[in-house]
Amino acid sequence: MKKIFTLNLFRIIALAVWAIGAGISVNLTLYAGSANKSMLLVGLFLVWVLSPFVVILVAHARYRLGPATVRIAIYCLMLVITVVSLLGYSGRLSPTGARPAAVFLIVPLLLWVLMGIVIPVVLFRSRRKIKG
Numbered sequence: 001m002k003k004i005f006t007l008n009l010f011r012i013i014a015l016a017v018w019a020i021g022a023g024i025s026v027n028l029t030l031y032a033g034s035a036n037k038s039m040l041l042v043g044l045f046l047v048w049v050l051s052p053f054v055v056i057l058v059a060h061a062r063y064r065l066g067p068a069t070v071r072i073a074i075y076c077l078m079l080v081i082t083v084v085s086l087l088g089y090s091g092r093l094s095p096t097g098a099r100p101a102a103v104f105l106i107v108p109l110l111l112w113v114l115m116g117i118v119i120p121v122v123l124f125r126s127r128r129k130i131k132g
Helices: 002-032 039-062 068-089 100-131
Strands: none
Touching: 002 039, 002 068, 002 100, 039 068, 039 100, 068 100
16 A cells, blocks of 8 residues: 555655646747747657657556556656656756757656656556566
8 A cells, every 4th residue: 555655755846846747848949949030849858858758647647557667767768758858958967068959858758768668668667577
């Protein structure tokens, strides 16, 4: 019973952090693109910046009743995606002299790579435990 409560609390915290992080990421993207006259370009950047947030939410919905290890990995990824995004978009991780657009292109790409590694590995390991 205590494990279920702890996992539910972790889920609530991860979802709350995820939502706040997605909102702040939108604001930082709009702020960085405020000088750009092309609304289409800013819109494309918004889609790209939000894509890791959307994918991890879809994974959460898909595996919400899955093995605990998979759910824990997804909740951890929600936290990592938020922290890395906010550090990257705020300029904390940017090398000196880097163009702002580069950060908004590279951070989502790195998060996609991270999710593309972690989720399949955790799924593979959890299926192996169930079969073995």
